[in-house]
Amino acid sequence: MFDEIQFNTISRLPNYVFAEVNDIKMKARHAGDDIIDFSMGNPDGPTPAHIVDKLVEAARKPKNNRYSVSKGIYKLRLAITDWYERRYGVKLDPEKEAVATMGSKEGYVHLVQAITNPGDIAIVPEPAYPIHTHAFIIAGGNVVKMNFKYNEKFELDYDNFFSNLKDAIEESMPKPKFLVVNFPHNPTTVTVKKDFYEKLVALAKKERFYILSDIAYADLTYDGYKTPSIFEVEGAKDVAVESFTLSKSYNMAGWRVGFTVGNPKLIGALQKIKSWFDYGMFTPVQIAATVALNGPQECVKEITDIYEGRRNVLLESFDNAGWHINKPSATMFIWARIPEKLRYLGSMKFSKELLQEAKVAVSPGIGFGEHGDEYVRIALIENHNRIRQAARNIKYYLKVKNA
Numbered sequence: 557m558f559d560e561i562q563f564n565t566i567s568r569l570p571n572y573v574f575a576e577v578n579d580i581k582m583k584a585r586h587a588g589d590d591i592i593d594f595s596m597g598n599p600d601g602p603t604p605a606h607i608v609d610k611l612v613e614a615a616r617k618p619k620n621n622r623y624s625v626s627k628g629i630y631k632l633r634l635a636i637t638d639w640y641e642r643r644y645g646v647k648l649d650p651e652k653e654a655v656a657t658m659g660s661k662e663g664y665v666h667l668v669q670a671i672t673n674p675g676d677i678a679i680v681p682e683p684a685y686p687i688h689t690h691a692f693i694i695a696g697g698n699v700v701k702m703n704f705k706y707n708e709k710f711e712l713d714y715d716n717f718f719s720n721l722k723d724a725i726e727e728s729m730p731k732p733k734f735l736v737v738n739f740p741h742n743p744t745t746v747t748v749k750k751d752f753y754e755k756l757v758a759l760a761k762k763e764r765f766y767i768l769s770d771i772a773y774a775d776l777t778y779d780g781y782k783t784p785s786i787f788e789v790e791g792a793k794d795v796a797v798e799s800f801t802l803s804k805s806y807n808m809a810g811w812r813v814g815f816t817v818g819n820p821k822l823i824g825a826l827q828k829i830k831s832w833f834d835y836g837m838f839t840p841v842q843i844a845a846t847v848a849l850n851g852p853q854e855c856v857k858e859i860t861d862i863y864e865g866r867r868n869v870l871l872e873s874f875d876n877a878g879w880h881i882n883k884p885s886a887t888m889f890i891w892a893r894i895p896e897k898l899r900y901l902g903s904m905k906f907s908k909e910l911l912q913e914a915k916v917a918v919s920p921g922i923g924f925g926e927h928g929d930e931y932v933r934i935a936l937i938e939n940h941n942r943i944r945q946a947a948r949n950i951k952y953y954l955k956v957k958n959a
Contacts (some may be wrong), residue, residue, distance in 0.1 A: 576904070576908075577595060577904075577907050577908065577911060577917065577918075577919070577920060578595070580908060580911050580912065581593065581595065581911060581917045584911065584912070584915070589915055590915060591911070591915050591916070591917055592915060592916050592917070592938055592942050592943075592945060592946040592949070593917045593937070593938065594916065594917060594918050594919075594934040594935045594936075594937065594938060594946070595917040595918055595919050595935065596919070596935055596937070597742070597804075597888055597889060597935045597937070598809055598935070598937060599803065599804060599807045599809050599859075599888070599937065600937045600938075601807045601859060601862065602807060603806060603807045603808050603811070604806060604807070604848075604855040606847065606851055606852070606855075607806060607808070607844050607845075607847055607848045607851075608844070610843060610844040610847040611840050611841065611843070611844040614839065614840035614843040614844065615840040617840075620839040620840050620843070621839075622839070623835040623836075624835055624836035624837060624838065624839045624842065625835075625836045626827070626830040626831045626833070626834050626835055626836045627655045627656065627827045627830060627831070627836070628654075628655060628656025628657075628815070628836060628837070628842060629656075629836075629839065629842050629843075629846075630650065631842075631843070631846050632656050632842045632843075632845055632846045632849075633650035633651070633654045633655070633656060633815075634650045635845070635846040635849040635850050636648075636650065636654045636656065636815045636817065636849065637649070637650045637653070637654050637817070638849070638850065639849045639850075640785070640787065640817065643785075644784075644785045644787060644788050645788070646785060646787040646788065648787075648817050648818075649820070652820045652823065652824065653793070653817055653818060653819075653820055653823055654815060654816075654817045654823065655815065655816050655817075655823055655826050655827050655830065656813070656814070656815050656836070656837065656842065656845075657799070657813075657814045657815055657816055657826075657830075658812040658813070658814070658834070658837055659801050659803060659809075659812040659813065659814045660770060660772050660799040660800060660801035660803075660814035660815075660816070661687055661801075661814075662812070662814070663799055663814055663815070663816045663826065664687065664688070664691060664768070664770065664799055664816070665687060665691045665694070666826060666829050666830055666833065667768070667797070667816060667822065667825070667826045667829075668691040668692055668694075668695050668697075668768075669691075669694070669695045669829060670825040670826055670828065670829040671734075671766075671822060671825050672692055672695040672696065672697040672733075672734075673696075673697075674696040674697070675696070675697065675698060675730070676692075676697040676698070676730075676733045676734070677697065677698050677699070677700055677728050677730060677731070677732045677733060677734075678692045678697055678698070678699050678700070678732065678733065678734040678735070678736060679699075679700045679701075679702055679721065679724050679725075679728075679732045679734070679735045679736070679765075680692075680699050680700070680701055680702070680735075680736045681701075681702050681703070681704045681717070681736070681737070681738075682701040682702065682703055682704075682924070682925035682926070682927050682928075683743055683744055683921065683924035683925045683927050683928035683931075684701075684736070684738070684924055684925055685738060685742045685743065685770075685924065686923065686924065688736045688738060688770070689701070689925075692734075700724050700728055700732065701925060702720050702721060702724050703720065703927050704716060704717050704720065704746075705717075706744065706746045708882045709882070709883075709885065710744065710745045710746045710747060710882065710884050710885065710886075710891070711746065711747055711748075712739070712746050712747065712748050712752065714748075714751075714752060714755070717752075718755060718759070721735070721759070722759075725763050725765075731763070731764070731765070732763075732765050733765055733766065734765060734766050734767075734768055735756075735760070735765055735766070735767050735768070736768045736770070737756070737767060737768070737769050737770070737786075738769070738770040738771075738772075739752075739769075739771070739783070740771075740773040740774070740776070740777065740783060740886035740887045741887070742772070742773065742887060742889065743889060743891055743919070743921070743924045743928065743931075743933040744891045744928075744931075745884035745885075745886055745887045745889055745890070745891050747777075747781060747783070747885055747886050748784070749784060750784040750788055750789070752784075753784060753785075753786045753788065753789045753792065754789050756786070757786065757789045757791060757792050757795060757796065760795040760796070761791070761794065761795055765795070766795055766796065766797075766819070766822065767786065767792075767795055767796040767797075768796075768797055768799075769785075769786045769796055769797065769798040769799070770798070770799050771783055771785065771798060771799070771800055772799070772800060772801045772803070772804065772814075773804060773886055773887040773888065774800060774805075775804065775805040775856050775859075775860060776804055776805070776859075776860050776863055776886060776887055776888055777860070777885060777886045778860070778863075778864045778867065778884075778885050778886065779885050781885040781886055783886065785798060786798055786818075787817075787818065792818070793818055793819055793820075794819065795819065796818050796819060797816055797817065797818035797819050797822045797823065798816070798817055798818050799814060799815065799816045799817075800814060800815055801813070801814035801815075802814065802845055802848055802849075804859075804888060805856050805859065806848045806855065806856065806859070807859060808845070808848065811841055811844075811845070812837065812841075813837065813841060813842070813845040813848075863888050863936050865940070866936040866938070866939070866940065866943060867883070867884070867890065867936055869940045869943050869944065870890060870934065870936065870943045870947075871883055871890070873943060873944050873946075873947035874892075874947050874950065876947065876951075877947040877948070877950045877951035877954065878895070878950075878951060878954045878955075878958075879892070879895050879950060879954065881893070888935060888936045888937070889933050889934060889935055889936065890933070890934040890936065891921075891931055891933060891934075892918075892931060892932050892933075892934055893930055893931050894906050894930055894931065894932065895954065897957070897958060898954075898957060899930050902920075902922065902929050903920035903921040903922045903923075903928065903929050903930065903931060903932055904920045904922050906920070906932065907919070907920040907932055909953070910932075910950070910953065913953050913956075914946070914949040914950050914952070914953040915949055916946045916949055916950060918932040918933065918934050919932060919933040919934075919935070920932055921933065
């Protein structure tokens with residue numbers, strides 16, 4: 557009887573591609589294999605001491621152990637809007653234009669649930685971080701996937717992007733209601749400049765769609781590149797929201813602290829749905845997050861420098877192993893095209909072989925959409941010695957495969 561019951565939302569979701577590689581990884585570890593793991597963007601460094609100290613101090617106060625506020629305590633929302641003003645010169649209202657979230661992923665999913673009607677269409681450029689697509693499917697919406705191009709420096713090809721976007725708008729029925737953008741991009745590391753958002757905001761106003769911008773990796777930039785915000789563009793608040801997370805910049809992944817800001821109507825919808833779903837983060841976590849945003853920022857530079865050093869070591873050592881990879885200027889990832897002679901394997905089989913034969917775990921590009929199948933994503937979460945060991949293992953693997 558119960559086998560006949562269908563769960564419609566879950567049935568619309570595919571199996572999580574990364575779970576298959578993770579199962580192989582865990583079996584190998586249980587068998588005693590030393591796996592060098594680049595598969596998940598899970599920061600390995602400690603949270604800066606001044607943030608941890610504030611958490612401990614706040615947790616010792618009984619008043620902070622009660623229910624909190626679902627949209628975030630006022631001081632945290634004020635810290636969020638102050639962060640935007642210092643960083644981008646953008647003024648935001650902490651009451652109507654900001655909400656603290658349990659990491660950017662929770663905020664994004666709940667926002668999509670709050671604003672999506674059944675059958676609404678969202679355009680999501682692909683490859684894509686999976687939840688950017690599937691949040692709309694969970695909410696009963698539909699997704700139009702749009703490929704995009706970039707150069708060897710991982711800079712977005714604007715002409716291609718806007719040409720494809722206009723085609724997607726014209727061909728969709730009903731007209732798209734949302735567009736998701738994520739720069740610096742996960743998984744491809746692709747970047748844009750402010751002029752991209754100027755064109756995008758103008759198009760959104762003309763075609764009447766909302767922009768959901770994700771800048772989770774805004775701080776992790778190298779070689780002089782600086783991440784812009786869509787709100788540096790005049791009038792962007794009319795059509796956009798933007799999300800950020802403390803996970804990467806402050807090594808606070810497990811703390812689950814993020815925020816979404818921008819259009820008051822969309823922010824109001826997120827605040828309202830969160831008031832039904834949760835009582836907010838543990839107050840001491842919010843207090844510590846306030847200190848992270850308002851306090852000394854040298855720790856962010858130190859964390860970024862670590863990722864940049866790992867990027868440089870990985871690119872050099874993998875190149876010496878026979879796998880040339882182009883250099884990104886942002887994020888904690890490497891978007892690595894599979895060596896030419898092995899592309900016939902596809903990213904899933906290549907990732908499995910790399911794990912089983914070289915003891916190196918990566919994320920298959922197919923998990924981010926069909927346009928990622930010639931690539932794998934490598935997270936910079938291992939130290940220099942482990943990266944060099946991975947390169948030695950891969951060198952032997954490539955030698956055997958190319959024999």
